[in-house]
Amino acid sequence: MPTTPLLDAIRANPAALDYLAWPGDLSLDHYPHVEEVVLASGEALEPVAKDGAGGTFFLCGEGGEERSVLYADSEGGAAVLAVGLPELVRLLLAVPWWRDCPRLTVEESAEAAEEYLEDEPGLYAERDAAAAALGLEVPGVAAALARLREVALGLGSAYVLLNAEEGNAYEPLFQA
Numbered sequence: 001m002p003t004t005p006l007l008d009a010i011r012a013n014p015a016a017l018d019y020l021a022w023p024g025d026l027s028l029d030h031y032p033h034v035e036e037v038v039l040a041s042g043e044a045l046e047p048v049a050k051d052g053a054g055g056t057f058f059l060c061g062e063g064g065e066e067r068s069v070l071y072a073d074s075e076g077g078a079a080v081l082a083v084g085l086p087e088l089v090r091l092l093l094a095v096p097w098w099r100d101c102p103r104l105t106v107e108e109s110a111e112a113a114e115e116y117l118e119d120e121p122g123l124y125a126e127r128d129a130a131a132a133a134l135g136l137e138v139p140g141v142a143a144a145l146a147r148l149r150e151v152a153l154g155l156g157s158a159y160v161l162l163n164a165e166e167g168n169a170y171e172p173l174f175q176a
Contacts (some may be wrong), residue, residue: 004065006085007031007048009134017129023116023123024092025099034074038163041102045070045161048085057081057088062158070149070159071173078161078170079152081110093131094144102147104174109141149174 010016011028020026024047033056039045046067049057054074059067081098082088083108091098097112112153119121131138139147152174161170 002047003079004085006065006134012158014129016130016133019067019126020089020092023096023120024054024091026057026088027051033072037072037161037170038164039070040160040162040169041158043159046150054094060086062083062108066091068155068159068160072170073173074161076168077173078159080155080159081148082151083155087151089134090136090139091144091148093127093136094141095148096127098145098148101145102174104145104152106142106145109145109153113141 006149007028010020018029020028028049030047031050033047034054036155037045039060043061046059047056048059049071051057051071051073056072056091057101058070058072058078060070061067068080069082069085069088070078071166082091095101097109097116100112120126127138152172153176155171156174162168163170
């Protein structure tokens with residue numbers, strides 16, 4: 001199971017672990033991706049977390065938690081979400097419903113947030129407790145989505161994910 005200072009801090013803190021598990025949908029339990037995948041560049045690909053729908057979060061290349069984080073869903077879609085695990089966690093703190101924002105707009109986020117808050121009115125207090133436990137600031141929604149757009153569309157072409165057996169490229173999760 002991969003380990004980095006931030007992953008260790010998350011595992012050690014129940015508030016952070018719980019919030020990132022839901023609504024962040026980031027599970028540090030380790031199990032393989034739905035199929036064998038590789039980067040077209042030949043760079044290393046290290047799975048570090050999963051989501052509840054069979055998607056996988058990977059660190060790309062060599063190094064530590066500062067590496068780009070690529071997310072691959074179980075349906076053949078992928079996107080670079082962050083440059084480093086801290087940036088990924090800040091994204092999940094600010095916009096855990098990022099999957100519900102395919103155009104990466106604040107309006108989409110507001111609609112998704114409303115649905116989440118109906119079920120969990122204490123969500124923002126839980127988020128703030130998780131952020132404090134990890135020593136991370138929660139970015140504003142607009143800033144988090146703008147950064148996600150910048151990373152996914154700017155770096156995405158450098159991290160093409162392929163099905164290792166068939167060689168088919170995963171489809172980008174976000175379009176310009």
